[in-house]
Amino acid sequence: MCSESKDPLPEQDDTSPQHHDASVAHTVINMAKTCMGTGCLALAFAAQQGGILLHIFGLLGLGIWNVVTVHKLCQCHSIVLALKEKATEMEVDEEARLLHSSSTATSTVYDSLEVPPKTITASRKEHQLTKNEPPKGMTTLVQLAWYALGPWGAHLLDVIMVLYLIGVIVTYLNAMRSFLGDTPFTTGMGSVDSFLLVAIMGPLSVVPHTGHLAKASAMGLLVLVATFVVIAWYGFFVENDDNSQTWHVLASDSPMMENINTTAQDSGSFWWPRAGMGGVSQWFGICVFGFGITPLAFSFRQAMQEPQQLVPATSWAMTLVALSYILLGVGLLIPFPNIQGDVLHELPSVGWIPTLTRISMVLVVLVTAPLLIVPCGELVEGKIASFWHHDDDDDEWTFHKTPWWLKATVRWSICLLCAAISSFVPGFVNVLSFVGCCCVAVVGFCVPPFLHLILSVRFGLPRGSLSARSLACSIAMDTALLVWGFLATVVSTVYTFWELSA
Secondary structure (H helix, E strand, C coil): CCCCCCCCCCCCCCCCCCCCCECHHHHHHHHHHHHCCHHHHHHHHHHHHHCHHHHHHHHHHHHHHHHHHHHHHHHHHHHHHHHHHHHHHHHHHHHHHHHHHHHCCCCCCCCCCCCCHHHHHHHHHHHHHHHCCCCCCCCHHHHHHHHHHCHHHHHHHHHHHHHHHHHHHHHHHHHHHHHHHCCCCCCCCHHHHHHHHHHHHHHHHCCCCCHHHHHHHHCHHHHHHHHHHHHHHHHHHEEEECCCCEEEECCCCCHHHHHHHHHHHCHHHHCCCCCCHHHHHHHHHHHHHCCCCHHHHHHHHHHECCHHHHHHHHHHHHHHHHHHHHHHHHHHHCCCCCCCCCHHHHCCCCCHHHHHHHHHHHHHHHHHCHHHHHHHHHHHHHHHHHCCCCCCCCCCCHHHHCCHHHHHHHHHHHHHHHHHHHHHCCCHHHHHHHHHHHHHHHHHHHHHHHHHHHHHHHHCCCCCCCCHHHHHHHHHHHHHHHHHHHHHHHHHHHHHHHHHHC
């Protein structure tokens, strides 16, 4: 757990909060709001595919898993802090040794201030690592990769983060296409809808400041709550008249009410996965997508009044999210037992209320997507700009010197790339599940234990937790988490890819 107030690895992300005034309760709410997004619309489908039993206990398990990975990242932070403090002490000791040896040049006996050559050799690697600071502009997570694996590790994690962000943006595009497809505002061609949406997202992603977009996106939670109210109303109190193609309020003896009662009574048929490992994989991808808090851990930590309370705050937030997801998934499965995708698709395609609900969700996602395009573009722009700008003595981040035309070119290119991918992989829920399995799981479940394992093996645990037994237990736990995360990621990705390509 992070236990220091002064951060030796400052978060250098423009999207992160700049004021350290968030209480634990405020952080819990912010984490929960970050998790609960568009992916919530697929929770009923996830509960159907994975089964109620897996949905309940699996969500609680995923919440615990996220808390553990955030804790691992905080431990990585502490290891690097201890490493930097040790390097500072070594510099002081070495200066004292040199001063002392200069006054006793003829002595052949080591003084108490002198460090034996073997100790100097063994510590030189650590000293050199901390002496060479990571380049400016790196987020804290990437800095940890730099300390664990060196420059190539930081570059590799940057690539993983770019792929992760592109996957989420494609998911958002497919969500908007799905919502528009059931309204009169669609062109009838999914690929055309994608590029029209990009024509709006592109300019929004190159505005000088995204503060207004962030405020508009924050209203998305209210829109999402209103959407679920509408869905619940149509699911429990309104039925479709197939003869007149109209919807009317349910009577107590209506066929649909009888179907809801029967579904509730026969819910035992929903306890187990519907399609074996395929159903489990669909459930895993959708739910993991809704828990993607780990990559943002240090952004929340930087904003807290008490950074050492990050893990407890994460515990409360993940508990709140897991319970909400259980309620939404199981609750909406009752009126929609045969759901085939996102629950918004179950609303009628006629009527101003369903249309307004879908358009509202499109607008929310439309202003949220640029908030992902910007950091994705910054990663790419920073790499490109570094090829012609090398000034280690400059304290300003290279990105801020990036020409505007390069920013616009990169971000528009990302938009067009995502639109092209969206055209080839239609379907909101299938893409959501695949991105959750392939991208979110890698960043959230594989990277933290891997970084902690490497740092622990190379440099040991921070002071206060150190014994050979503690180190062995930590390594064993990291290995188990890494193997389990890797297997879950690979197996679920394969199954969801088959479903996506079918």
